[in-house]
Amino acid sequence: MSDATAVLRRFNRSYTQRIGALDDSFLGLGLPLGAMRVLFETGDGCGAQELRERLGLDSGYLSRVLRQLEDRGLVAVEADPADRRRRTVTPTTAGRRTLRTLDDRSEELAERLIAPLTERQRDRLTDALATADLLVRAATVSLDPVDPASPPARHAMGRYFDELDRRFPGGFDPGPVDDVSSMTAARGGTFAVALSDGVPVAAGGVQRIGEGVGEIKRMWVDDAWRGAGLGSRVLRHLEAEVVRLGYDVVRLDTNRSLGEAVAMYARAGYREIERYNDNPYAEAFFEKVLG
Template identity: 85%
Template sequence: MSDATSVLRRFNRSYTQRIGALDDSFLGLGLPLGTARVLFETGEGSGVQELRERLGLDSGYLSRVLRRLEDDGLVTVAADPEDRRRRRVTPTAAGRRTLRTLDDRSEDLAARLLEPLTERQRGRLTDALATADLLVRAATVSLDVVDPATPPGRLAMGSYFAELDRRFPGGFDPGPTDDVSSMTAPTGTFVLAVSDGAPVACGGVQRIAEGVGEIKRMWVDDAWRGAGLGARMLRRLEAETLDLGYDVVRLDTNRSLTEAVAMYERAGYREIERYNDNPYAEAFFEKNLGRVSTSSADSAHDSC
């Protein structure tokens, strides 16, 4: 781990220096990088709460940054006309001009960094940075227990249903989806992963028999495949299953979801006989959590 952290820290020092993150005036805009980034994230307008959650900022720090941007005449902060309890940040005309300048100068800086490299080197760098970005985001995303009936929970499950409809040979009909009470306390739970304000993975647990829980609606966004998020979600759901008092966990899946089947097998699940009447399920798995309390899953290729 010391070698890995050393490489990561060296890259952080090198990159922040070369993109001007250490300067008081990032890209000559008269704003430090943090303040310029907040302005960039406002786009055409953003809720303050959404902005704080998307950037992972302390509310006090964000308030100071927004006050600075207001004082500079770059944004206005006012009550959201659709919900007066919320505040909304909107760029002014000067703010939109600064945003265009920020975008142009950022593009120029990126081009200058790439210019000395050969086409092959640029391809290597692009691939490396894309992989690094995915892995860093996957390592830092939080998995939180939420009410599945909330809009983010519904959105995640809607994405799960849409993927099944794309991948199943005959499509997928989820049927009535309003009742999600089986995945709420005290007999169930629902775990959601959100990054940059959007759901990227989810999964639930429900009770199906005495001492037996079932993992349902486990999904990972396509863009996050290959970063271990599926395996991490599976481990978390197993831990939640134990916390609910179930020593055995079951799940079903369609064999067209080959990545999911492979992941479950690596995680120590054994195939069993059909235990429900799900018309889309073709493979049924079980794991005794009383004997094996941790998962060995190591793949994020996941959807069940």
């Protein structure tokens, strides 16, 4: 048993016993836990299918739970005008009130929990939990290959361009059309997006730039996720993809203003080479020979 898992498991035990009680705020509002979870997940309104997926519910079961909530006047269930087979669920005023009560209770429980701690200890706890949260989220991020033209990939690249524009001294302009087809399997490329709770938090792609040579393109990590090792995870994944696609050399270009990225490439065994393309934004060029 490694030290890390032992600590994790010890934490899990003390946590579920103590803070798990935060979830008790779901109780005692006159609704069974299942219905409460559905109402909670509904938030400001969402589709029935989404609820089923997120909560992993049987469609028959959800149907009944929704009727229960509807009968109590907590939500309105209506047919989606765009596709009348689907249902959309919206909380009513009473439903929102219940949600607010839920929130208040949870807040109160959290406050009571940390009440015995001094200011300094609270700060330490907050720091520790924020770190743990980041790392746990990072560990459970799923890195999935996607079509570079798909919405999550577009979203990730959009964020990437925004960041370049912010960080490059003269800004960045991706140009009017952005052809990403070189990063599809059909053309010897690939693209992967890391999702957390369905939201892209990191991404990167590979394209072919010559005989036996792949190129890593558009590697991006969300600002809020820096320091959780997502960058090197994406890099390792893309390198494995490069090998899988049959290249033995991988290249990439970057800009000096992206200091952490340059440092990461150096750490990962990349060596600087001569300019190999005419990308006007690129200032540094790297290469790594993959075994």
